[in-house]
Amino acid sequence: MWKLLDESNKNQYKLLITNFASLSEAFAQKSSDDNIIIAPIINSKFQEASFKKSFNATIEDIGNSSYDASVKLANGSKYIIGIKSFGVKSGFQKIAQFKKDSQQDEWGSIIERIKKRQQDGSNDEDFDDYLELAKKIAVLRNKRISSSKSQLQGFDFDSQVEAVYHVLMPSGSVNKNKHNDEPYILVGETSYSSIDLKHLQIIGPTKSNMLQNFQFTDGQHLYQYNSADSQLLMSFKGHNGNGMSNEDIGVEKWPVTYIEDPFKLFANLNSETTKPVDDHISQSVTFMIKIERRSGFNAWYGSPKTKLDKNDSRYHRIVSLSQQDTSLPSDWLSKFNRVAFDVFSSNKEKIEREKLRFELTNCLSNGTELFDLTTTVLWRNYKNPYEVYIPLPNSKKFHTKYPDFFVKNGGLLRGNKLVSDRPNRSFELELLPSEEKMTMFINQDNGKGIQSLSSQFIFGEWVLKNIFQLKDRELLTTDTLEDVGINAITFTKYDDNRPVSMNFTYVDSENPPEDLWN
Template sequence: MWNLLNQDNKNQYKLLMTNFASLSEAFAQKSSDDNVIIAPIINSKFQEVSFKKSFNATIEDIGNSSYDASVKLSDGSKYIIGIKSFGVKSGFQKIAQFKKDSQQDEWGSIIERIKKRDRKGSSDEDTRDYLELANKIALIRNKRISSSKSQLQGFDFDSEVEAVYHVLMPSGAISKSKQNDEPYIMVGETAYSSIDINSLKIIGPTSPNMLQNFQFTDGQHLYQYNSADSQLLMSFKGHTGNGTSNEDIGIEKWPVNYVEDPFKLFANLNSEATNALSDHVVQSVTFMIKIERRSGFNAWYGAPKNKLTVESVKYRQVVEQAKKCKKLPSDWLSIFKKVALEDFKSNNDKILREQLRDYLINCLAPNSELFEYTTTALWRNYKTPYEVYIPIPNSKKFHDNYPDFFVENGGLLNGKTLVSSKNNRTFTIEFLPSEERMQMFINQDNGKAIQSLNSQFIFGKWVLKKVFQLKDRELLTSDTLDDLGINAITFTKYDDNRPLSMKFTYVDSHNLPKDLWK
């Protein structure tokens, strides 16, 4: 990717990063050895922002995300990027964390089995257990990567998205006696691949006394899993992790010249703010994704909108066809009538209805005429289970406070009813990072839903199958969101004629964003 980026943009990025590093002596602890030149310092947050500004990238803020940024080049190619910084002599680097997954799936019990055997992790049983755990890690890791690519791909599922690690590696401390040495930053790049599950090979524990930490490879990269903090690490020494140095992935080297007196520079900086790097953000709001069994992103799972009656065409088609079938269970038709005609009011009643509905269709051949009639009668959308809407939490209060957030007067309410016409509640959303756009509108009681205007199933299929990595007719759950490191959505308004943007994100309960709406 690096060689394809615009050279002027690369020069700007280089200038930002080397200028920051030139101030390293202001941030470093005083060395006890005056004969040592300290190592350049890179601030990871500054690196991300500089990358964004220089390459017009989208920086992601998703917990456990498989990537940090995305860029679209002038030739139309798209990249998701893991942005890293570490010393040229550093070892394995953290690339993912699976804390909730490891707890929910009791990964620790696998490690305990290995410890209990006391075979130093070298027995066939130990290898099988390590392989089982490596498979679990790989499955979740790959889902996250696939979801990340899909958000950049947008609705065109066939467009290619490449993935790379972009790395800045500062040199170590240097002895002043070595006259030809100077501080530098090495630019590195290597493939950001899904884990090849079919090629997994266990290397073994990191040491006989640390059986909870083990290494494995898929032939593409060398990985290490640390059980205590549920972290996946990767070696950057060579493109497969088996090289001799991190500099094996180096593609460019930047010399760093330290400012003689960085404190004097800070003392004389102009205190007036500049608009040169303005992001044009006017307002943003972050909604937590609330999981509902039959609404929101699971709206497709609900019952048909129009209740069946004995006179309904759909009802009569099922009954007439069922009477012709000789192989149905004796109670099939009576259960169908119960599901179709009775009221199921409480949540437990509705769950029973869903269980009976599943029983009915599981009795039928998938390609039969009766299967077609039954699924059409009892499901909201069985063939295309992609009907979704984006829920606005505490929507009435939100619209009362911000009636113009999505569109002018779009959130005005009279009681529970939206005042403005559908046309006046319609607005354009730009999905990040793909930058694809779609017409959406505010809908339902209290304006609780954001729905796509003309392409509901296109939007729903993308969100459910690609972003959330669900199979057809699989419910979205909090466990799924935990796997992907997604739990919120951020909407942002701008003052430079851009449409409202939307991106999936992650909210850390210990570090809540200022724009979080409750």
């Protein structure tokens, strides 16, 4: 990717980073040895902000996300990027964390089996257990990467999205007595690939007394898993992790010259008036994704909009066809009548109904008339399980406070009903980071849902299959959200005539964003 970036943009990025690093002596304790020049300092947040400004990138700072930024180049190339900074001589670097997943799936029990054998993690059974755990890690890691790519890819499933790590590696401290030795920052780049499940090889525990930490490779990269904090680390020494030094991935080297008196610079910063950069954001709101079993992103799973009537010609046809089909269980029709006509009030009863509905459907051959009729009258949308809407938590309170957020008067309510007709509560939505646009509208009681106006199944398939990485007819759950590192959606309004934007994000409960809606 680096070689494809615009040279003027790269020069701007270099200037920002090296100018910041030139102030390093203001942020670090000076060595007692006057012959030592301290190592350059890189601030990760400043690095991300500089990358965004220089390359017009979209920055994603969302906890469990698999990437930090996305870029679309002039030639049409699309990249998701992991932005990192670490010293040239540093070792393994954290690239992912699976704390909740490891607890829910009891990964610790696998480590305990290895420890109980007391074989230093070196026998065949130990390696089999390590391999089992490596596969679990790889599956989750790959889901997150695929979901991240799909957000940039958009609805064009055939478009290619590449993934890279972009790294800034400051040199260590420098001895003035060494000839031509000077501080520098090395720009590095290496592939950001999914883990190849077919070529996993276990290297073994990091130490004989640290069996909970082990290393493995897929032939593309060298990984290390640390069990205590459920972190996945990766070696950047060479493109497959087996190189001699992090410098093996270097693509450009920037010398750093320190300002003689950085404190003087800070003391005079307010002597000149600087104009702040305007991002034209007028308002933003972040909604936690609300999981509903039969609505929202699982709307396809609900019951049909119209309840079946026994006088319906479709019902009489189902009775006739089921009686002719000798392969069906003798109680198939009685169970069908129960699912179609009985009242299921409690959630427990509704789940029982859904189990019976699956049982009835699975008895039938796909493509037959009886199958088509049964799935039509018992399911909300079995054939196209992509009917979804975006649920807005506490929507009545939100629309009452911000009736014009999505479109002027679009959220006005009279009781629990929306006042405006559909055209006047429709609006253009830009999906980030792909920048694709889709016409959406506010819908349902209390304006609790946002759905696409004419491309509901296109939007639903993209969200369910590509963003959440679900199989057809698989329910979205909180566990799935944790797997892909998404649990919220941010909507942003602008004052420069841009449409409202939407991007999937992750909210850390211990550090929620200021715009989080409750």
